[in-house]
Amino acid sequence: MTVRVRIAPAPSGSIHVGTARTALYNWLFARQSGGVFMLRVEDTDPSRVVEEHYKTIQDDLLWLGLEWDEGPGVGGPYEPYLQSERLDIYKDATDKLVELGVLYRCYCTPEELAAKRKAAMEAKKPPRYDRRCLQLSDREESQFESEGRPFVMRIRTPDEGTTSFTDMVTGEVSFDNQELDDVVVVRSDGRPLYRLAASVDDGIMRITHVIRGLDLQSSTPHQIIMLEALGYEVPLYAHIPLVSGPGGRPLSKRFGGESVQTFRELGYLPETMMNYLALLGWGLADQTIIGRDELIQKFEISNVHASPANLDPDRLDWMNGEYIRGLDELDLAERLMPWLAKAGLVSETESDEQKKLVKAITPLVQTRIDRLDKAADQVRGIFTDPDIDPMAAERGLKDEYVAELLDKTAQKIGSLEDWSRDSIEAALRDIQTEMGLKPRKAFVPFYVAVHGSTVGAPIFESIELIGKEKFLQRLEKARALVS
Secondary structure, three states, rough: OOOEEOOOOOOOOOOHHHHHHHHHHHHHHHHHHHOOEOEEEOOOOOHHHOOHHHHHHHHHHHOOOOOEEEEEOOOOOOOOOOOOOHHHHHHHHHHHHHHHOOOEEEEEOOOHHHHHHHHHHHOOOOOOOOHHHOOOOOHHHHHHHHOOOOOOOEEEOOOOOEEEEOOOEEEEEEEEEEHOOOOOEOOOOOOHHHHHHHHHHHHHHHEEEEEEHHHHHHHHHHHHHHHHOOOOOOOOEEEEEEEEHHOOOOOOOOOOOOOOHHHHOOOOHHHHHHHHHHHHOEEOOOOOOOHHHHHHOOOHHHOOOOOOOEOOOHHHHHHHHHHHHOOOOOHHHHHHOOOOOOOOOOOOOOOOHHHHHHHHHHHOOOOOOOHHHHHHHHHHHHHOOOOOHHHHHHHOOOOHHHHHHHHHHHHHHHHHOOHHHHHHHHHHHHHHHHHHOOOHHHHHHHHHHHHHHOOOHOOOOHHHHHHHHHHHHHHHHHHHHHH
């Protein structure tokens, strides 16, 4: 049997972090078994569809490294892969399910349904549909039809017995059919809802395993009923717990509650995200940094934890820092370019001189940042003449010795002939020794002068890169603040 799995997001925005993890688990499962990973877009609800997000979905998956074998832009034997282009297929399936007595029309108005729900809750009963329309006489149905009264399609769940399946994550699951609600599966405009569309597509597209969020487990019995009625093979199911924020709280916007785009905009590497998402509910006892190929080799869906996973931003930052430090310097330099351009430090079409400077600063920041977006603040003073932050001036330039330090430095640097990192360090350390200063006291004023801040890229290398003339100008500007 060839494994066939799918991820089926709606084009309503960038992919949510939980959906991204689900996509990754499906992708790993397919790659490990030599199977097929499919992208299928669930766009039958016009209220949730935003046209440009069709591309956003694909960009997010490709950024994560999750290329698909069948789907939009790739094609495949079960085209089309946009549900909005498969409405005729769902109509045929609906008609067949009506003939089989699995679906029936419901003419109840929203007001009537709200009243039924209120009455059930007041009676402390589950707010299930009371099957009023399943018991309509031919005369009543004809009357509703003549009135042009809109209707939806509901699934007729069995009156007795159970619907059971073995979940690859949570174990044996059984639903008492008497407790199942006759949920709506087709809207009044004829468009299918998730339960029907996903069932029909999973059957037609020969999906063998459905790996999805635990919040969808309750839809499984209805889907099994429809799959079996239509004569399709029922796939195996694996429902993975949802992702929460720190301490089990709902995910915030800062930590991916919105989308994969959130992580991209914060400067995380796609390699980090693949590794980190894989460990949100699964992992190896003795290993944290696990690359793409090793993930494919070692991932086991049966070892996914049944308890919820919490996204830990500190752990994510640590892991991203590890991946940044593991990059080749040239690779990191290329990845830094867009972030430095975004900060206005280099142009969008960077010059050879800018490329050379970015290459020079890369080893200076590689061990100091845990996200790409933090590089600009480390090297701003190398690319531009930054304003000195008032708080940095207060911390680094307020002491009485600073005026003498800057004056001595300007005099010594002005006569320095060998403009190299080592010569600069030797000159500044000579002044430090002469004045009897500890390193922090001696060098923080230079950070303020060069970077406009008390922190930044290593100071000796920074001074070398900006050049003698600019360094002397920065010393003069800092000296004015001391005066």
